[in-house]
Amino acid sequence: MDSWSGVADTDLLARLRAGDEDALSPLMARHERRLYGIAYGYLRNADDALEVVQDSFVKLYQLCAKIDARAEPGAWLTRVAINGAIDRYRQRKRRGVHETTVESEEWPELAVQRDPSAIDHLHAEDSRRAIERALPYLNERQRAVVTLRHFSELSLDEIASTLGVRIGTVKSSLNRALARLKTVMGEARA
Amino acid sequence: MNLSHYLHSGRLGLLAAGALSPAEADAVRTHASRCPSCGLELGDLERAHKRLLEDAAIERPLPISSEALRTRVFAQIRAEGRSRVAPRAWGITQLAAAFGLVIAGVAVGFLWSKGGIAPSDPSRPAMEIADGGDAAMNAEFYERIEKSQTRANAARYLSEAQDVLIQVTAAADCPDSPKDSVDVTRESETSRSLLQRRAAIVSGSPEALVAARGVMEEVEGLLQEVADLPQCSRRSDVDAIARRVDRKKLLMKIDLMTQELAAP
Numbered sequence: 001m002d003s004w005s006g007v008a009d010t011d012l013l014a015r016l017r018a019g020d021e022d023a024l025s026p027l028m029a030r031h032e033r034r035l036y037g038i039a040y041g042y043l044r045n046a047d048d049a050l051e052v053v054q055d056s057f058v059k060l061y062q063l064c065a066k067i068d069a070r071a072e073p074g075a076w077l078t079r080v081a082i083n084g085a086i087d088r089y090r091q092r093k094r095r096g097v098h099e100t101t102v103e104s105e106e107w108p109e110l111a112v113q114r115d116p117s118a119i120d121h122l123h124a125e126d127s128r129r130a131i132e133r134a135l136p137y138l139n140e141r142q143r144a145v146v147t148l149r150h151f152s153e154l155s156l157d158e159i160a161s162t163l164g165v166r167i168g169t170v171k172s173s174l175n176r177a178l179a180r181l182k183t184v185m186g187e188a189r190a
Numbered sequence: 191m192n193l194s195h196y197l198h199s200g201r202l203g204l205l206a207a208g209a210l211s212p213a214e215a216d217a218v219r220t221h222a223s224r225c226p227s228c229g230l231e232l233g234d235l236e237r238a239h240k241r242l243l244e245d246a247a248i249e250r251p252l253p254i255s256s257e258a259l260r261t262r263v264f265a266q267i268r269a270e271g272r273s274r275v276a277p278r279a280w281g282i283t284q285l286a287a288a289f290g291l292v293i294a295g296v297a298v299g300f301l302w303s304k305g306g307i308a309p310s311d312p313s314r315p316a317m318e319i320a321d322g323g324d325a326a327m328n329a330e331f332y333e334r335i336e337k338s339q340t341r342a343n344a345a346r347y348l349s350e351a352q353d354v355l356i357q358v359t360a361a362a363d364c365p366d367s368p369k370d371s372v373d374v375t376r377e378s379e380t381s382r383s384l385l386q387r388r389a390a391i392v393s394g395s396p397e398a399l400v401a402a403r404g405v406m407e408e409v410e411g412l413l414q415e416v417a418d419l420p421q422c423s424r425r426s427d428v429d430a431i432a433r434r435v436d437r438k439k440l441l442m443k444i445d446l447m448t449q450e451l452a453a454p
Contacts, residue, residue, distance in 0.1 A: 040250055058266045090349075181238050
């Protein structure tokens with residue numbers, strides 16, 4: 001693996017395209033944890049997240065010939081992973097094993113938490129639970145934007161490009177998502 | 191409410207998430223420092239953002255070793271073969287092709303059961319069914335496939351229509367748009383394309399969609415309104431559509447109906 005340390009991702013992709021399947025391993029080593037973080041952040045389930053990561057690398061191998069040679073494999077993998085997570089989330093919803101999804105129409109019925117210190121009082125475990133309780137209040141796009149912003153630290157432009165939406169949509173999704181998360185997380189403490 | 195509040199209060203979340211340019215951030219922060227309600231709101235949002243970052247920073251190792259993951263990936267590659275292209279979301283062409291195949295299958299089955307087509311290859315399994323003389327069973331089989339396909343197509347159509355309606359709602363709420371106008375070009379185009387697909391889906395096997403008729407009609411009405419919007423629409427028009435979506439609880443209805451249609 002060390003012999004690949006100075007080789008750029010794009011060069012590894014070029015080797016993969018040329019049929020050198022050994023080039024996949026260093027790409028996996030470089031991106032597996034980041035992709036797992038994104039998939040876990042979206043799905044909050046270790047097994048599902050692992051399968052998304054696995055599928056992403058399989059797709060990279062299978063579709064490498066179709067990827068633009070100038071493309072950054074990391075960005076391509078991020079797009080595949082977040083879309084894979086969204087697909088898996090939809091499958092879970094169809095199978096009825098999803099969290100209790102709360103539609104936006106029901107949102108106003110939630111009491112707004114007005115104790116500004118409530119979120120401060122959350123401890124790490126409470127915090128994790130509060131986030132998991134709050135995530136179902138987001139629609140798929142808001143959830144994806146929050147995941148990419150917080151778990152992958154992408155810029156708004158990169159998020160827009162990854163999700164194939166306009167930057168204005170990313171901004172409004174992030175704005176709304178944070179407002180909803182703030183209220184539900186505060187409520188979790190109340 | 192003053193002008194400063196009107197301009198800046200909708201961007202507090204973006205400020206908290208570090209998603210504004212320095213100049214924008216300065217302007218919003220200055221407003222928040224002078225506006226008690228926005229100051230409180232910003233504090234809450236920043237705490238929520240901090241919690242999210244802390245949660246994201248928690249070390250979450252892969253549940254298996256990197257070696258094991260590599261083994262799994264290469265095993266899956268070997269199993270699936272390099273040439274196979276991973277399945278993607280269906281486009282209109284694929285939907286039309288699938289629909290055509292189903293219709294062709296039903297037609298062939300029907301003609302077969304009437305003896306209208308001479309079998310060319312007696313070894314094919316489908317022919318064994320026809321040769322068995324059970325024409326009714328054959329027709330019923332194809333009818334079941336057609337209904338199932340129609341329901342799957344309708345579920346996919348509703349899911350994509352839901353995406354459009356969410357986009358329209360988000361566009362109405364977009365803080366970046368000019369005050370009086372909203373660009374909904376993409377949503378209008380997608381709505382037109384969805385409406386064309388709807389016609390094909392409904393004409394296939396309407397009896398398979400009896401339960402979905404109400405929701406599909408409501409969705410069609412709203413898609414028609416979105417499709418009719420000009421490229422640069424008045425914000426009030428887009429707002430009105432977003433409010434109707436909200437009032438009808440349409441996103442929730444679509445979710446429920448999609449699940450019902452996708453159920454075996």
